[in-house]
Amino acid sequence: MFDKILAHVAKHISLTQEEQQLFTSLLKPRKLLRRQFLVQAGDICRYESFIVSGCLRSYITDADGQEHVLHFAIEDWWISDFGSFLHHTPSQTNIEALEPVETLQLDLASLERLYREIPAFERFFRILHQNAYLAQNERILSGISRTAMERYEAFLKRYPAIAARVPQKHLASYLGMTPVFMSQLRKKRMER
Amino acid sequence: MFDKILAHVAKHISLTQEEQQLFTSLLKPRKLLRRQFLVQAGDICRYESFIVSGCLRSYITDADGQEHVLHFAIEDWWISDFGSFLHHTPSQTNIEALEPVETLQLDLASLERLYREIPAFERFFRILHQNAYLAQNERILSGISRTAMERYEAFLKRYPAIAARVPQKHLASYLGMTPVFMSQLRKKRMER
DNA sequence: AAACGGCGTTAAACTGGTTTAATTTCCCGC
DNA sequence: GCGGGAAATTAAACCAGTTTAACGCCGTTT
Numbered sequence: 001m002f003d004k005i006l007a008h009v010a011k012h013i014s015l016t017q018e019e020q021q022l023f024t025s026l027l028k029p030r031k032l033l034r035r036q037f038l039v040q041a042g043d044i045c046r047y048e049s050f051i052v053s054g055c056l057r058s059y060i061t062d063a064d065g066q067e068h069v070l071h072f073a074i075e076d077w078w079i080s081d082f083g084s085f086l087h088h089t090p091s092q093t094n095i096e097a098l099e100p101v102e103t104l105q106l107d108l109a110s111l112e113r114l115y116r117e118i119p120a121f122e123r124f125f126r127i128l129h130q131n132a133y134l135a136q137n138e139r140i141l142s143g144i145s146r147t148a149m150e151r152y153e154a155f156l157k158r159y160p161a162i163a164a165r166v167p168q169k170h171l172a173s174y175l176g177m178t179p180v181f182m183s184q185l186r187k188k189r190m191e192r
Numbered sequence: 193m194f195d196k197i198l199a200h201v202a203k204h205i206s207l208t209q210e211e212q213q214l215f216t217s218l219l220k221p222r223k224l225l226r227r228q229f230l231v232q233a234g235d236i237c238r239y240e241s242f243i244v245s246g247c248l249r250s251y252i253t254d255a256d257g258q259e260h261v262l263h264f265a266i267e268d269w270w271i272s273d274f275g276s277f278l279h280h281t282p283s284q285t286n287i288e289a290l291e292p293v294e295t296l297q298l299d300l301a302s303l304e305r306l307y308r309e310i311p312a313f314e315r316f317f318r319i320l321h322q323n324a325y326l327a328q329n330e331r332i333l334s335g336i337s338r339t340a341m342e343r344y345e346a347f348l349k350r351y352p353a354i355a356a357r358v359p360q361k362h363l364a365s366y367l368g369m370t371p372v373f374m375s376q377l378r379k380k381r382m383e384r
Numbered sequence: 385a386a387a388c389g390g391c392g393t394t395a396a397a398c399t400g401g402t403t404t405a406a407t408t409t410c411c412c413g414c
Numbered sequence: 415g416c417g418g419g420a421a422a423t424t425a426a427a428c429c430a431g432t433t434t435a436a437c438g439c440c441g442t443t444t
Contacts, residue, residue: 060333068337070329083326115315122314123307129321134275136328137262141252143335144368145260148431168392176336181431183393340401361421373401375423 002027005050005104008076012127013120022117026110032056032097038079039095045084047105051077054101055162057170058093069174072162078128098166148177149185194219197242197296200268204319205312214309218302224248224289230271231287237276239297243269246293247354249362250285261366264354270320290358340369341377 002024009015015023030049032038038056039045051073058079059069070093073079084091085108106114114121142151152175156163163171172182194216201207207215222241224230230248231237243265250271251261262285265271276283277300298306306313334343344367348355355363364374 060337062337066337068333070333082322082329086322119311119314122311122318126314126318126321129318129325130274130278132325133321133328134278136325136332137274140328140331140335141260141262143332144365145252145254145258173336178432179392180394180433184431187393359421370402371422372403372424376401379423 001029002104004052004076008050009124013124015118015120019118019120023114023121026114027104027106030103030105032101032103034097034099036097036101037094038097038101038103039081039084039091039093041092041094042090043084044088045081045091045095046107048078048080048085048111049103049105051075051079052102052104054097054099055165056095056097056101057166057174058095059170059173060093067173069170072159072166072170072174074162074165098170143176148175148181149188151175151177152182152185153189193221194296196244196268200242201316205316207310207312211310211312215306215313218306219296219298222295222297224293224295226289226291228289228293229286230289230293230295231273231276231283231285233284233286234282235276236280237273237283237287238299240270240272240277240303241295241297243267243271244294244296246289246291247357248287248289248293249358249366250287251362251365252285259365261362264351264358264362264366266354266357290362335368340367340373341380343367343369344374344377345381 002020005027006015006020006024009023027050028047030038030047032054038049039058041061053075055072055074056079057069058071058073058081059067061067071079079095081091081093081095083089084093088108111121111125142154146154155171155175168182169179172179175182177185194212197219198207198212198216201215219242220239222230222239224246230241231250233253245267247264247266248271249261250263250265250273251259253259263271271287273283273285273287275281276285280300303313303317334346338346347363347367360374361371364371367374
């Protein structure tokens with residue numbers, strides 16, 4: 001049951017048997033059906049959720065009622081409304097299962113206990129946040145310097161598994177364009 | 193000389209006298225004139241630079257020769273090409289002083305030594321990266337959900353000091369619009 | 385198997401933002 | 415303080431991406 005998450009953690013830090021035990025004892029499993037919400041806007045997001053299987057999207061609904069996809073997350077990734085989780089403030093985002101999902105959840109008190117009792121976890125999450133920061137930089141650059149076609153093709157190249165797995169309208173939203181326009185881009189690519 | 197950076201670090205972690213001494217002994221001062229580069233594309237970015245005074249921008253030049261501003265940085269912030277710094281790969285970005293700048297620089301070996309000898313620094317940089325990640329999220333959201341006018345006004349509200357300090361063309365680039373269009377937005381705001 | 389509703393596609397009108405180019409203003413180096 | 419070059423402004427033509435609406439294709443429900 002904990003194999004996947006232990007293998008994931010072992011990519012960055014090594015834990016003794018006892019440390020593994022402590023860590024896994026803090027994790028609470030949670031399963032979601034398709035279309036079920038892990039977090040809803042207005043809730044306080046109480047967990048960082050490690051995804052054992054399945055696929056989710058996080059998005060916000062703006063003042064005009066329009067949805068904007070912030071992230072996709074699949075196996076071996078973590079997801080949360082990070083601001084809400086850290087500061088116990090109401091979540092801006094919704095996080096919805098696009099497929100049946102199994103997660104392992106860690107609450108803030110448990111995370112802080114981990115930091116205290118197994119300092120290597122400071123390192124582990126530092127590395128995760130570093131990587132997240134690098135990926136975000138890429139995405140920002142993409143947004144200010146690339147055309148819609150370039151963004152679409154870059155996504156296909158970098159995350160082919162996700163592109164094949166999520167509805168196009170959500171991908172279009174993630175990429176900052178309309179589903180109609182993305183469909184036109186797909187057509188142009190086919191003709192080429 | 194080290195007052196500013198010690199005060200900055202003290203916001204997140206507490207250090208003993210000896211730890212402060214070790215930390216500051218690893219910092220190398222570097223000053224830049226206006227228009228001088230802290231990092232040039234193609235170089236390996238060997239330092240995280242803490243800014244004691246002055247203002248810089250990081251940007252990339254794309255295949256068409258167009259510049260795109262990724263970040264501004266002022267007093268009390270850190271700047272680097274983080275990917276280049278971490279992995280010793282050639283920098284994608286240029287980092288240029290917009291004013292005379294004083295920095296304190298930390299190289300990767302020193303940073304790793306800090307992590308080893310003062311584990312609190314794992315925590316310190318975890319928190320910095322967490323905050324960076326949150327700010328990046330905001331910006332991405334802004335890019336996919338807001339109009340140019342909304343982005344401009346949000347920036348003015350959040351970073352008025354920077355907006356007043358940097359050339360408009362750089363700000364326009366940061367916000368993902370042309371200087372000409374931003375000038376039109378400014379005019380509309382004045383008329384209102 | 386019929387009816388329903390959500391999703392992707394197509395086409396056409398439209399608009400927010402770009403491009404180009406001319407004019408003015410502002411630095412700042414001498 | 416003066417001259418030159420870069421930055422900001424204005425106007426007009428242009429284009430990338432949006433909007434609206436109609437249609438066809440599944441997959442689900444009944």
